[in-house]
Amino acid sequence: LPAAVLLKDTKLMDVKLGQLGSWLAMRDFTPGGILGAMRRGYDRYYNKYINVRKGGLGGISMVLAGYVVLSYIWSYSHVKHDRRRKYH
Amino acid sequence: MLARLVLRAAPAALRALPPPVSVGVLHATRPLHTTQQSLAPVPPLPEKGGEVRHGLIPEEFFQFLYPKTGVTGPYMLGTGLLLYFLSKEIYVINHETAAAACILTVIVYGIKKFGPDVAAFADKLNEEKMATALAVKNEAMQALQKAIEDEKKEQWRVEGCGFLFDAKRNNIAMLLETNYRERLLMVYNEVKKRLDYQVAMQNLKRQKEQDHMIQWVEKNVVQSITPQQQKESIAKCILDLKALSKSAHAAV
Numbered sequence: 168l169p170a171a172v173l174l175k176d177t178k179l180m181d182v183k184l185g186q187l188g189s190w191l192a193m194r195d196f197t198p199g200g201i202l203g204a205m206r207r208g209y210d211r212y213y214n215k216y217i218n219v220r221k222g223g224l225g226g227i228s229m230v231l232a233g234y235v236v237l238s239y240i241w242s243y244s245h246v247k248h249d250r251r252r253k254y255h
Numbered sequence: 256m257l258a259r260l261v262l263r264a265a266p267a268a269l270r271a272l273p274p275p276v277s278v279g280v281l282h283a284t285r286p287l288h289t290t291q292q293s294l295a296p297v298p299p300l301p302e303k304g305g306e307v308r309h310g311l312i313p314e315e316f317f318q319f320l321y322p323k324t325g326v327t328g329p330y331m332l333g334t335g336l337l338l339y340f341l342s343k344e345i346y347v348i349n350h351e352t353a354a355a356a357c358i359l360t361v362i363v364y365g366i367k368k369f370g371p372d373v374a375a376f377a378d379k380l381n382e383e384k385m386a387t388a389l390a391v392k393n394e395a396m397q398a399l400q401k402a403i404e405d406e407k408k409e410q411w412r413v414e415g416c417g418f419l420f421d422a423k424r425n426n427i428a429m430l431l432e433t434n435y436r437e438r439l440l441m442v443y444n445e446v447k448k449r450l451d452y453q454v455a456m457q458n459l460k461r462q463k464e465q466d467h468m469i470q471w472v473e474k475n476v477v478q479s480i481t482p483q484q485q486k487e488s489i490a491k492c493i494l495d496l497k498a499l500s501k502s503a504h505a506a507v
């Protein structure tokens with residue numbers, strides 16, 4: 168029987184669907200924790216796509232695409248009025 | 256004197272200090288210096304970044320769906336999502352769509368045409384930076400190598416000092432020997448002089464005694480010759496002479 172890993176330490180992709188709720192509850196939601204999570208995410212993205220010898224287009228284009236999508240979501244309530252049909 | 260006072264006061268002062276704050280604060284469970292120094296050598300940068308398909312979607316997504324849906328899975332997902340957004344008008348087609356289409360066309364055309372050139376230029380800049388850094392590193396390494404060789408040479412020279420000291424020791428030994436022999440000679444000469452003096456003194460004394468004795472004997476003998484004896488001896492001598500002259504005349 169392999170040594171049981173604490174739920175706290177498992178990665179998101181290894182968490183079973185049923186444990187998702189408890190896993191989320193265990194995360195660190197203090198401001199320091201949130202900042203740490205953001206810093207870790209940034210570092211991961213940076214070291215994978217930008218901090219390389221021959222960086223490609225994908226590094227920044229993914230960021231820009233994300234920005235486009237986010238700004239569309241934020242302005243959806245305003246774009247809603249341009250719909251051609253009222254009922255879908 | 257004041258230093259002694261200070262030295263005597265020091266242990267008392269040390270005892271007066273409060274004991275160090277509980278040693279257990281730094282728990283023994285936290286390991287220190289167990290791993291190697293993490294800063295050097297810095298691992299080299301990866302050659303290429305993560306794979307991105309069509310410049311927008313990372314390759315991991317395609318690999319994630321490949322076992323279940325094969326190669327076309329993500330594309331079908333994309334198409335389905337697009338149609339869903341369009342039909343439900345979650346994505347609304349308005350003037351912004353036309354503008355986005357034009358902009359995207361221009362951007363894609365520009366990238367396809369000038370991409371490789373810009374990439375080559377950026378690579379060249381990077382290469383130059385790397386070359387200067389490498390040159391600095393190589394120079395530093397060479398300087399250090401040279402320093403190491405110089406140091407080894409100095410150590411070799413220090414070994415030669417041993418010979419130098421041996422030669423000097425020999426010199427000193429010779430000087431001492433010479434000095435000793437000089438003094439020995441001097442002692443011998445002095446002693447000889449003194450002994451010669453003693454011998455000369457003895458000789459002189461003997462001679463003086465002899466001379467004195469001879470003189471005394473002569474004096475006494477001369478004194479003892481009375482005038483009567485002198486006349487008799489002179490007469491005898493004359494008689495002897497006459498006899499001799501007779502024999503001499505006879506011989507001739």
